[in-house]
Amino acid sequence: MKRTLIFVSIILLGVVGLLSCNIYEETGNGIIETEYRRAGYFNRIELDFGAEVILTQGPARDIQIEAEGNIIPRIITRISGNTLILDANGGFYTNKKIKIWIQTPDIYSIDVASSGRIISDNKIYGKSIDLRLSGSGLIDAALDMKNDVNAQISGSGLIYMEGDAKNAVYTMTGSGKIESFGLHVDNSDVDIDGSGRCETTAYYNLDVYITGSGTVWFKGDPRISRKISGSGRIIDAN
Secondary structure: EEEHHHHHHHHHHHHHHHHHHOOOOOOOOOOOOEEEEEEEEEEEEEEEEOOOOEEEEOOEEEEEEEOOOOOHHHHEEEEEEEEEEEEOOOOEEOOOOOEEEEEEEEOEEEEEEOOEEEEEOEEEEEOOEEEEEEOOOOOEEEEEEEEEEEEEEOOEEEEEEEEEEEEEEEEEEEEEEEEEEEEEEEEEEEEEEOOOOOOOOEEEEEEEEEEEEEEEEEEEEEEEEEEOOOOOEEOOOO
16 A cells, blocks of 8 residues: 555656646747847837837837847737737746837837836827836836826836826726826826825826825825825825
8 A cells, every 4th residue: 555655656746747847838048139020000019928128219110129049939029900019929937038129100008917017218209198007017108298198007016207298197906106206297187996106296286086095195286186085195295
């Protein structure tokens, strides 16, 4: 009986070992390479995996990928409608940063999922822009918008903004953070559900809706309208 139990245990350990070896389909080879890809028309960007994207507003539409050579073929760049979608195909392991440089003349929305990061390399000009972040990722954007900036966070991520716009609308769910003291707007509308923290600079109007323990820090001298359910706070940071 003991021999049978030992034999079964050895088999189970072997199976577990094989399964653990196959958690990832491929492991990075350590050799960093660069690949250039052409892109069709797009004015929206969606990042669906843990890469770092450096975004430039410029005359061309092109993509440059820097990663381990055997990982690059697994990085997907495709266009759906007017959206450039960045994703990864299959399971792989790498301890090297995957970096993607993107240039495009028009940027209407930036969408980040999971732990991905999108950072603007220069100021983004336009009428309005939508920023959406779900998960623990980052959006870091310098903006010059004639009208609106709409920023949404779901999760624990961070959206950092600086520049100018007429109006800002911030919607937060979870424990995320919006740092936008450097984004100067006339009117700011902040809606927090959870423990999120929002920093905003508004000159005319600040409308705050908090459910939970969220906090809004503000600069400027706006007229403040508030509706708070829970232990949420509004703090003057001037």
